[in-house]
Amino acid sequence: MGLRDSLMKGLSRSREALSEIFYMGGEVDEEFWETLEDTLVMGDLGAELAMQVSDDLREQAARENLRTSRQLKEALAKRLAEAFEPSKRDPFRALPSCVLFVGINGAGKTTTVGKLASEALSLGIKPLIGAADTFRAAAIEQLEVWGQRSGVEVITRKRGADPASVCYEVIDEAEKRGSELVLIDTAGRLHTSPELMRELAKVVNVTRKRASMPVAVVLVVDATTGQNGLSQAREFNEALDLDGLIVTKLDGTAKGGIVVAISHELKLPIWRIGVGEGIDDLQAFDALEFTRALVGGEDK
Ligand SMILES: Nc1nc2c(ncn2[C@@H]2O[C@H](COP(=O)(O)OP(=O)(O)O)[C@@H](O)[C@H]2O)c(=O)[nH]1
Numbered sequence: 001m002g003l004r005d006s007l008m009k010g011l012s013r014s015r016e017a018l019s020e021i022f023y024m025g026g027e028v029d030e031e032f033w034e035t036l037e038d039t040l041v042m043g044d045l046g047a048e049l050a051m052q053v054s055d056d057l058r059e060q061a062a063r064e065n066l067r068t069s070r071q072l073k074e075a076l077a078k079r080l081a082e083a084f085e086p087s088k089r090d091p092f093r094a095l096p097s098c099v100l101f102v103g104i105n106g107a108g109k110t111t112t113v114g115k116l117a118s119e120a121l122s123l124g125i126k127p128l129i130g131a132a133d134t135f136r137a138a139a140i141e142q143l144e145v146w147g148q149r150s151g152v153e154v155i156t157r158k159r160g161a162d163p164a165s166v167c168y169e170v171i172d173e174a175e176k177r178g179s180e181l182v183l184i185d186t187a188g189r190l191h192t193s194p195e196l197m198r199e200l201a202k203v204v205n206v207t208r209k210r211a212s213m214p215v216a217v218v219l220v221v222d223a224t225t226g227q228n229g230l231s232q233a234r235e236f237n238e239a240l241d242l243d244g245l246i247v248t249k250l251d252g253t254a255k256g257g258i259v260v261a262i263s264h265e266l267k268l269p270i271w272r273i274g275v276g277e278g279i280d281d282l283q284a285f286d287a288l289e290f291t292r293a294l295v296g297g298e299d300k
């Protein structure tokens with residue numbers, strides 16, 4: 001399946017609701033605009049942004065005399081794409097670089113580290129993985145499996161070790177070996193636990209201080225969590241001053257709109273998206289491609 005096809009397929013559930021309103025009978029009337037706004041709100045875009053987008057589109061439609069569903073969908077895709085925070089620097093390409101992966105349990109951090117290590121290798125970049133999720137023995141093993149799968153070495157310490165010291169060590173190793181990309185997995189934690197968030201802030205601060213290379217803190221968010229994903233992003237950003245986002249599980253979610261909402265509200269770029277459990281199921285993020293898949297610009 002091509003890159004674009006898998007995104008189209010993944011977002012099909014998010015797209016269904018939107019597609020319906022564009023085929024209500026073709027009349028672009030008051031009801032159409034109201035339904036569009038409601039659908040955007042229900043698609044997890046958030047009330048404020050949904051209203052802004054539908055108002056802007058309505059003005060543009062009047063101004064440019066947009067009538068067909070094809071024209072309206074393309075205009076909607078473009079307007080939604082503008083809501084994303086653009087990326088100024090891709091930390092997986094601008095090297096050397098150290099990236100810390102944070103997020104709640106099950107968001108897809110470990111999987112994403114594995115996918116990115118493999119992506120880096122295929123580009124001729126020498127990555128090194130750090131297992132700073134020392135809380136559970138299974139977490140270290142899981143990362144080692146991903147290391148084997150991608151062919152990248154994983155620096156670990158035993159269960160219960162201080163995660164900050166693992167960060168220290170992996171950066172040391174990277175400097176010694178000339179690894180240009182350091183990927184550090186951290187233990188999942190609930191954004192609602194102040195104590196765990198403080199501990200993570202310490203890990204982040206130590207790493208930012210220790211590393212001579214730029215450090216990026218990336219929140220991994222599971223798209224299927226919808227509005228909760230937005231709350232997670234707010235809390236993690238508050239505690240850690242995030243640099244960017246990776247959104248996972250976009251294969252088969254009806255909540256694709258949340259991606260727009262998080263990037264827009266927190267002014268954070270989206271660096272990659274996860275579209276499956278396999279090692280190659282990670283894509284670069286292109287805002288317009290994403291919103292076209294969300295809106296369904298060319299499918300009818
Ligand atoms: N469908 C799908 N599953 C994913 C994706 N990313 C991760 N997963 C799955 O989500 C589960 C949790 O992933 P894991 O990396 O262990 O999350 P962590 O706790 O944040 O490290 C695993 O079963 C992964 O296979 C994705 O993009 N799509």
Ligand SMILES: [Mg+2]
Pocket residue numbers: 109110111133139185188
């Ligand atoms: Mg994990």
